[in-house]
Amino acid sequence: MSARPDTPSTGRDDDDLSRRLGSAALQLLTVAEVCSLLSVSRWQVYRLINGRELGSVKIGRRRLVPRVDLDAFVDALRRRSEVA
Template identity: 45%
Template structure:
């Protein structure tokens, strides 16, 4: 939860809101299935937030996941 709050507090753009992606946008950017995206969220590897019934993913979380996986693949 604390990690999620850090993403929420991060500001982007002039409106003061972080860039949030829908589930469809996030799995499209990562080129993975919807189910794989949910698996990453459940495992804690990808941060997401819920607003009502919607699940949104901070764009920065997607970028950080790609960076982390890139570092791991170099080892």
Template identity: 45%
Template sequence: MEEEKTESTIKTSGATTPLLLSVPEARKKLGGISKWSLYQLINSRQLESIRIGRRRLIPQIALESFINQRSREDNA
């Protein structure tokens, strides 16, 4: 799989994935959970986020890690 990295996206086999997701984008990727639930995950440090200016952003890799961790816990 060929990857081309830019400042804000990763291009993998023709598809471009942003490195950072907004709160609405992250909510959508987590199955449409509520904004409150997402902030609970962030505040409890279960989901990593960063702040740039006034924006709260979730790294794509942190979202993938969270999903993988939850998947392992549910299958244990």
């Protein structure tokens, strides 16, 4: 988000965007964040995404995982372990 040419930049563009989007901005996780949360490698996260076990979206060149998809994946793992 760029400032208007006649307005000096205050460095608050990110704050303004987060305020307007609400919590939606925080609901997209990077692959690195998913790796950390699941304690798995990047390769494993991409394998889950490519195998359509874990949902993702692409914005530009970035691959992001919606938090709801990560939660659904973990819930599915729990259900599988309860059945077994």
